[in-house]
Every structure is written in C-alpha cells, then in structure tokens.
Amino acid sequence: MLEVKQVVKNFGGLTALNKVHMRVSQSEILGLIGPNGSGKTTLFNVICGFYQATSGQVIFDGRNITNLKAHQIAQLGISRVFQSPTQFSALSVLDNVFTGYHMSYKTKIWKRLFRIPEALREERTFKRNALEILDFAGLNSLKNEMAGNLSYGDQRILGVCISLATKPKLLLLDEPVAGMSPMERSNMVNLIHQIRDQGITILIVEHDMKTIINLCDRLVCLRSGEIISEGLPQEVCSDECVIEAYLGNTECNSNAA
Ligand SMILES: Nc1ncnc2c1ncn2[C@@H]1O[C@H](COP(=O)(O)OP(=O)(O)O)[C@@H](O)[C@H]1O
Ligand SMILES: [Mg+2]
Structure with missing residues (x-):
C-alpha cells in the first residue's frame, strides 16, 4: 500500500532522513519510533507532501507520489491527523x-x-x-x-x-495519546483498532511504549535518520540497538515480556 524507497531528506547540511526504505501493508498498524530528532516527523512530512524528498521515492497504491503537492496526496487518500487539536x-x-x-x-x-x-x-x-x-x-x-x-x-x-x-486509505497519526489520561488513552487505542478494522492503514508516531506495543502490528525504529531496527513490537523493543538508542532502560522489555 505504501512504499518508501531510499528516501533522503536534507536540510542544508543536515541529513534528516538517510536512505529510508520501508513498506506498509494494507490494514496494517505500523509504529514509527526513535529518539527525538531521529526523523519521524520529517518522514511523515515527506509522505504527505509537506516536504519534498531530496532523493528517493514514495509509492502509494502503486503510484509514484514523490513530487505531488500535499493537497493532491490528500485527495489520493493519505490523511494526517495533527498532534495539536x-x-x-x-x-x-x-x-x-x-x-x-x-x-x-x-x-x-x-x-x-x-x-x-x-x-x-x-x-x-x-x-x-x-x-x-x-x-x-x-x-x-x-x-x-x-x-x-x-x-x-x-x-x-x-x-x-x-x-x-x-x-483516507492511509491515516498518519502523530502522537495520538500524548498528554491523555489512561481512560482517554484506552478510548483512542480502541478507536484506532476500529479504524483499522475498516480496512484503513495506519502509520503512527508515538512515544508511549505501552500504547505502541498494544496498538501496532509492526515497528520501525529510526536513529539519526536511518532505520536501525524493524519487526514485531516485542522484537524491536528488545533489540539492543534500540534500547541503546532510544529507551536507555529496560522499561520496554518488561512491558513486552
Ligand atoms: N524544517 C526543518 N528545517 C531544518 N531542520 C529540520 C526541519 N525539520 C526537521 N529538521 C531537523 O531534522 C532532524 C529530524 O527532525 P524530526 O523529523 O522533527 O525528528 P523527530 O520527529 O524524530 O523528533 C532534526 O535534527 C531536526 O532538527
Ligand atoms: Mg517529531
């Protein structure tokens, strides 16, 4: 459904995304994790056309959308839900x-x-x-x-x-449960599951590891604009590189166990 092919995004001398390559399948909930500044929001912005990729391609539903404008991409069925109301x-x-x-x-x-x-x-x-x-x-x-x-x-x-x-066919969610109470969080998690059950594909950036593990079918972890790990949530969360880069402690491991 969505294919990101060797995407590079430079801001002047800074490489925010370095040959990012990934696929998202129809009806999948894919979580994008990584420390601050690792390129998550930049990747969202490239996918929905707010930023132009420096090189590489974004393929959506078999169509190359790399150089389309944000409103054209929205019309093709990619919708971004913003962090702030x-x-x-x-x-x-x-x-x-x-x-x-x-x-x-x-x-x-x-x-x-x-x-x-x-x-x-x-x-x-x-x-x-x-x-x-x-x-x-x-x-x-x-x-x-x-x-x-x-x-x-x-x-x-x-x-x-x-x-x-x-x-939308693909929904991009930026930190959907940030700042929520446990009750609100569980409402949002239920809603996202229901949306997926309607056949909508979901790409999600979220810092709350418990929510990510409950919610996602698969995770991709970025560090300094590069993918350092991908797979099942439990696999990615117990990956040494990820722990070192992002978690810094064993919190994720204990949740995943
Ligand atoms: N519009 C921009 N202009 C210059 N640098 C940017 C811009 N957007 C992001 N960056 C830089 O790109 C890197 C990745 O940022 P970002 O995608 O926001 O990370 P994350 O969402 O993972 O915290 C950071 O070093 C950030 O400073
Ligand atoms: Mg961000």
Missing part, C-alpha cells in the same frame, strides 16, 4: 467533521451557492456521513456541543473524525 473551537462538533468534506464536493461551487437540489442532496449525504463517523467514534451525544468545550481527549478524537471525513 486543529479543529474550529467555535463550531459545533458536527460542523467540524463536516469541514472534513471540503475536498469531496463533486457539485460545482455555483450550484452550492444557489442551493440547487443536486448540491443540497450532496450536502445531506455528507451530513449523514459525518453523523455516522461521530457515532463510530462515540462522540454522537456531543454533536451539537462547541468543539472548544470538549475535553482534551475528545478534542483529539474529533481531530481523527475530521480526518476520517476525507475517506
């Missing part, structure tokens, strides 16, 4: 999800402006879909609430809902 706090929860559909309109803008039946039909479909997403994510009872009034955990779940409205 990015929704519009003065809009209702439902309207926030509704904004996720802005890319999906097939009716021409003038038909929408003049509220031609065809446009109204499309809008009704989007509203129905948005409600289904909120139902799916457990936010249905909060649909009329202003987004700004939601708890931190629910705001982050809303962020995922907005991404789901773009009908």
